Amino acid sequence: MTTIGRRPAGSPRELTRAADRASFLYLERCTIHRDANAITIEDAEGTTHIPSATIGTLLLGPGTRITHQAMSVLGETGTGIAWVGEHGVRYYASGRALSRTAGLAEAQASCWANRRTRLDVARAMYRLRFPDDDPSGCTRQELLGREGRRVKDCYRTQARRTGVPWNGRRYTPGDFAAADPVNQAVTAAAQAMYGIAHAVVAALGCSPALGFIHSGHELSFVLDIADLYKTEIGIPIAFDTAATSAEDIGTRTRRALRDRIHEVRLLDRIVADIHHLLVPAEGAIAFDDIDEVTLQTDRDLRLAAGIN
Template sequence: MSAPSLGARAFSSPRELTRVGERLSFVYLERCVVHRDAHAITAEDAEGTTHIPSATIGTLLLGPGTRITHQAMSVLGECGAGVVWVGEEGVRYYAGGRALTRSSTLVEAQATAWANRRTRLSVARAMYRLRFPDEDPSGLTRHELLGREGTRVKACYRRESARTGVPWHGRHYTPGDFASGDAPNQAVTAAAQCMYGIAHAVVAALGCAPGLGFVHSGHELSFVLDIADLYKTEIGIPVAFDAAAEGTEDIGARTRRALRDAVNRTGLLDRCVSDIKGLLGADGVERTTCEGDKVTLQSDRGVEVDSGRNYDVEGQTW
């Protein structure tokens, strides 16, 4: 049998593309019309037109009020940029286009690690080690991991309450009713939602499967929740308590803006990419590939053969 033919996808040569490490991690646009001018995209609003070289973009975040043309999407696809539709100030993830990578290496590594109970636990332990590097989780069962994680998070709430002087009476959140919680709970909820959106954008850009989680399970975003939780006690909770300490008015929006600043300050997007690759054992995988699409057919015993050919029962092509 042969692989189905892929639609022709134009791509620039390696010399024409900007190296991934030299690209802008993301560009956020809102309330404008995004179009194309030669090999650049343009953002037109009431103040005029801004030209942005498309090959320098890692991911384009399209916020509220944006419209994008087919030609703009075409040039972004040619240069390997990701496109994500997000909420105000880039703190929600709504939808994404094609992943930045053309390789299935990361998602295959994720599926392989997830499908085996032993390696799935190994990745869960590695996630715990990333969050709490002062503790060795080797040998811990899943139940023990969950218990220790819960204890550490509760201690983080108490610590941040003492640091900021914000009273804390426990985590209380009613899904769909943001206003039901007190100020610190509203801030923690807003920060968590932002972290989920950021993690989802990175997971989608890398081409990983959002539903194959190693700690969380049974939800379409299990892996997204796993990744977002890596930075909960270091970034999310402290930012939330800082926002609550400033007052209760407009706490959701203030928390989101503060978290945006923290994300930029800590280089969180790059850290997410590096951590995901490390957890899946794919540190050497580039975010983009310039060589074009590589498609093979799976044969027996892990052997892969060239696609685009028909094979008879003896393995000969015809």
């Protein structure tokens, strides 16, 4: 008996545009099957049918099981898949990216490979974090110095606001419990933000390794993106949690961060920020052309593919 489907795969032009899809769907403690071109979600409350082409990225949380046929239809309809922790606060692995175009990946590589444009993106990241401070003309070393001072100021400001004692950032890799409660909360918030940023970077098809501020690590770009929201979201949540109680502080920080992320629609914001950083307005990626494959010449000309 053959297991190979005889139906031709649908063209991306026949699918729901990325801009018209739900940005993500989070599922946990259920079994995911396939029924024609829909996926079915089976849990204690029954079965729900969802058209697979209406989902941007499917986030699979704890307790989920998914069949081969369900993965097949999700792949055909260009849905991104990411395996995550509870309510999406950690990232574990992913399937193919949501986007079928290499536009963002190529834009990222192009900006990263040129020293001038790499610094331009680093400055743009700094402006997103601290819009009241103009980094024009700053070298990368000067940007790092400014960023370090601003983050230290943020720690002190949050300590005064919440009344939580702050004696500096302390983190021992592999020994979460060695730090005081507020440092544990800051670590838990940072790790959760890294997971969320990783899920979005993977869904967009960007390279996690090609960072503009961080460098040399397999997740350099993920660290860059997560840090954009550190002083606005991560650090305040950590201090708020530490001010309430020191009990079970890691779990409570992640849950508080989850609620805040949902409240401010952070996933949508990360997508928009990555596009803004990597692709100028006049070079915006046209999703109508996502099925186009060309060959590239030495002179940067693009030739039609699929011709002998």
